[in-house]
Structure formats: C-alpha cells, structure tokens
Amino acid sequence: MKLIKHRYLQRFKLYQSSLFMLVLLLTGNPLLSAEKNDVSISNVALPDSLVTKQAFTLKLRLNNNGRRALSASNDISVLLESDNNSWADSRLSLDKQTVSPGQSGNIIVHAVAPANPGIHNLTARIMSGNKTISAPYKLRTVTIETRENYVNFISQVIPENMQAGNRYHVLMQYKNAGRHVWTNSDNYRIELFGKNAKHWQADNISLPKNNIVPPGEIATFRFDLTAPKNPGKYELQMRLKKGKQTFFGEPSPIVMVNVSKGTQELDAEFLHQAIPGMQQSSEYFTIFQSGKVYPVTLTFKNRGTQPWLPGVYQLVALHDKSEVLWSVGQIELKTNEVVRPGQIKSFNFKIIAPLEKGIYDFHWQIRKGNKTWIGESSERVIITVQ
Numbered sequence: 001m002k003l004i005k006h007r008y009l010q011r012f013k014l015y016q017s018s019l020f021m022l023v024l025l026l027t028g029n030p031l032l033s034a035e036k037n038d039v040s041i042s043n044v045a046l047p048d049s050l051v052t053k054q055a056f057t058l059k060l061r062l063n064n065n066g067r068r069a070l071s072a073s074n075d076i077s078v079l080l081e082s083d084n085n086s087w088a089d090s091r092l093s094l095d096k097q098t099v100s101p102g103q104s105g106n107i108i109v110h111a112v113a114p115a116n117p118g119i120h121n122l123t124a125r126i127m128s129g130n131k132t133i134s135a136p137y138k139l140r141t142v143t144i145e146t147r148e149n150y151v152n153f154i155s156q157v158i159p160e161n162m163q164a165g166n167r168y169h170v171l172m173q174y175k176n177a178g179r180h181v182w183t184n185s186d187n188y189r190i191e192l193f194g195k196n197a198k199h200w201q202a203d204n205i206s207l208p209k210n211n212i213v214p215p216g217e218i219a220t221f222r223f224d225l226t227a228p229k230n231p232g233k234y235e236l237q238m239r240l241k242k243g244k245q246t247f248f249g250e251p252s253p254i255v256m257v258n259v260s261k262g263t264q265e266l267d268a269e270f271l272h273q274a275i276p277g278m279q280q281s282s283e284y285f286t287i288f289q290s291g292k293v294y295p296v297t298l299t300f301k302n303r304g305t306q307p308w309l310p311g312v313y314q315l316v317a318l319h320d321k322s323e324v325l326w327s328v329g330q331i332e333l334k335t336n337e338v339v340r341p342g343q344i345k346s347f348n349f350k351i352i353a354p355l356e357k358g359i360y361d362f363h364w365q366i367r368k369g370n371k372t373w374i375g376e377s378s379e380r381v382i383i384t385v386q
Contacts, residue, residue: 038066039126041137049143049250050113058109064099071098079125087114143250150178151249161373162227169376172221182213193239201226220282267304268366268375284381288353299346308339315347318363326351
C-alpha cells in the first residue's frame with residue numbers, strides 16, 4: 001500500500017513540475033526563453049590601412065532587439081575574424097558604452113594590428129560569452145604594412161568606359177608614408193593587381209628616370225593601358241611593387257570599367273593642351289586668379305573609322321558642376337564642321353576661373369551623344385585658384 005502511494009506521489013510531483021514549466025513558457029518567463037539572434041550590426045568604421053602592431057579603434061553600430069543590455073558587464077564582446085591566418089581571430093572587449101534592449105547605439109572596441117603585413121578581409125560578430133548572438137558582418141578590406149614601406153593611395157584618373165583592345169591614358173598617385181626613398185633605379189613601380197589583372201595590359205609603369213620620391217612626397221605614375229579583348233565589366237586595380245619583391249602598400253580602389261565591343265569605329269587620341277601658366281613636376285599644374293578669363297586649347301586626333309559630326313560629337317568636362325566652375329562644361333563642333341578619320345581637331349575656348357579660392361581638376365574627353373565616351377581623355381591639370 002505504501003508503495004502505491006509513493007508512485008502516485010511521484011506522478012503528482014512530475015505533473016506539478018510539468019504544469020509549472022508550461023505556465024512559465026506561456027507567460028514568456030525570461031528564465032526559459034531561448035537565446036535569440038537578436039543583435040545585428042548595421043555599420044562598422046575602421047581604417048583602410050594600418051601599420052604592423054598599430055593600436056586602433058573599431059566603432060560599430062549595434063541594433064539590440066533582444067532582452068539584455070549589450071555591455072561589457074553582461075559579458076558581451078566583439079569577435080574579429082580574418083581570412084588570413086597571419087591575423088589571428090581576436091575577442092575584443094566593449095568600452096563603457098551600453099546599448100539597451102530595443103535601442104540602437106554605437107560601441108567602441110580597441111584592437112591591435114598583427115605583426116605581419118598583408119591584406120585582410122575581416123568580419124565581425126557579437127558574442128555573449130562563448131555564444132554568437134549576431135550574424136557575421138563583412139568589414140572592408142584592411143591593408144597591414146610595415147613603417148618602412150607604408151603607402152597611402154591618393155588619387156587615380158581612369159576612364160570608366162572603354163572599347164575592347166584600345167589604349168587609354170591612366171594616372172595614379174601614391175604617397176610615400178614610409179621610411180625609404182623611392183627611385184627608378186630601385187625599380188619602384190606599380191603593377192596590375194586583383195582578380196581581373198590578367199585581362200589588362202599595361203606598359204612598364206615605373207617611376208620616371210631621375211624622379212626621387214622621399215618620405216612624405218607623392219609619386220605620380222602616368223601610363224598607357226590596353227583594355228581587355230572581350231567586352232564586359234572588369235575590375236581594375238593597381239598596387240606598388242619594388243624589384244622582384246611581393247606587392248606592398250595600400251592597393252588602389254577598385255574601378256569597374258565597362259568594356260564595349262572594340263570595333264575601332266569610335267576612337268580619339270589626346271595630343272596636346274595649352275593652358276596659361278601650365279607647368280609639370282610630379283603632375284601638371286597652374287595657378288589662376290579668381291574670376292579672371294583664360295584661353296584654353298585642347299587637341300585631339302580622330303583615330304577611329306567614323307567622322308565626328310556637329311551636334312553629335314562634343315568635348316565634355318569630366319568633373320561635376322563644370323559649367324558652374326568654369327562657366328562652360330561642353331564644347332560643340334562648329335556648324336558643318338566634320339572631323340574625318342585621321343584628322344586633328346583643336347578645341348579653342350575660354351574659361352572663367354571660379355570665384356571661390358581652392359584646388360580644382362581640369363580634365364576633358366570626347367563624347368558621342370549623351371553616353372558614349374571616346375578614346376583618350378586629356379591629361380588632368382590641377383588648377384589652384386587664388
């Protein structure tokens with residue numbers, strides 16, 4: 001009899017426990033609610049390039065849709081992961097910021113760059129203890145370099161529309177932020193870089209002879225580039241190299257170039273430009289007085305098989321708001337003027353220097369209609385307005 005009572009008592013306690021658990025689940029008691037992936041990362045700010053072992057800060061924008069505050073006291077951290085083994089995955093503690101449930105906010109974590117140089121594709125995850133509570137967030141590519149060969153990308157001039165197999169003039173600038181002097185004799189140069197590098201052809205892109213780029217100065221590379229043989233969209237990216245060593249420094253930003261069918265029907269060769277006071281050091285430059293009128297001549301050759309017709313072909317500025325800056329942004333052919341294949345055309349016009357002091361680009365190219373850019377652009381000139 002006692003054995004039977006004991007069994008009924010056990011069943012009753014089990015029933016009570018089950019009923020209690022059911023009530024907790026129905027009432028949404030946080031003791032039993034499962035951990036959800038309720039944290040998301042919406043933005044991350046970090047440097048494009050770093051020096052080996054350099055300390056830096058990582059700022060993240062977090063959206064907290066969970067039930068717990070995101071803070072260091074709640075054992076919340078950031079896991080920084082890399083596809084490159086030379087940068088070990090690291091757990092980063094949060095600063096003093098807190099993101100409350102239902103809120104969004106910025107947090108800052110402190111990190112240190114790895115000891116080995118390289119290019120790293122990083123992702124960030126939010127961790128609660130050893131458990132991931134956010135989806136991975138892909139960060140920008142970060143370049144790690146030594147102080148001896150530290151490089152900053154400055155600017156590039158690359159046509160975004162090309163014809164297959166045609167040659168185009170390209171300009172790229174890098175700042176020597178390291179400790180070594182760059183010279184032609186040491187074979188400092190830039191080379192094609194990235195997944196589409198094999199599709200492009202470039203002349204030898206070394207520093208000009210007798211050109212010395214000490215630390216803190218900017219190196220300018222001007223060269224001709226041959227577009228891929230087949231139409232399509234191609235990435236174009238460059239990176240510095242010394243001798244037979246591996247690439248070093250910050251790569252240029254990727255430019256997506258639209259390569260159309262190279263029929264050679266439409267092509268232009270840039271020949272010459274005459275701009276008052278123009279000089280050349282590492283780049284073409286001149287100085288204008290604000291509000292003053294200046295005569296300009298840009299000369300191109302029709303290297304295609306089709307004539308340039310008035311009302312269809314024009315010379316167009318490659319910078320925004322050119323009509324506001326220079327009082328003119330497009331130069332038309334004269335009425336009944338035809339530039340036949342092989343002929344040379346000089347565009348003579350006047351510009352008015354901007355009223356506001358500053359540094360401005362002056363850069364032009366032949367265009368057909370409203371969309372089709374033709375051949376080579378003029379060499380960029382930096383104009384300082386005083």
